[in-house]
Amino acid sequence: MRRQAAWALGVIGDARATLVLTSALRDADSHVRRQAAWALGHVGGQ
Structure with missing residues (x-):
């Protein structure tokens, strides 16, 4: 579950x-x- 959450945050790309x-x-x-x-x-990337 934590791994998928980290993946999702990377896909979203929000620097927060x-x-x-x-x-x-x-x-x-x-x-x-x-x-x-x-x-x-x-x-945080563009």
Whole structure:
């Protein structure tokens, strides 16, 4: 569920998700961390 949430935030691309996604980089699940890193690359872009 957390992985899908990180993915959705990346697809939406809203920079307001940065704090949540940064926190997800410390998640115990490596899949969540990887998805959060991907999403951070997609938020706030044009």
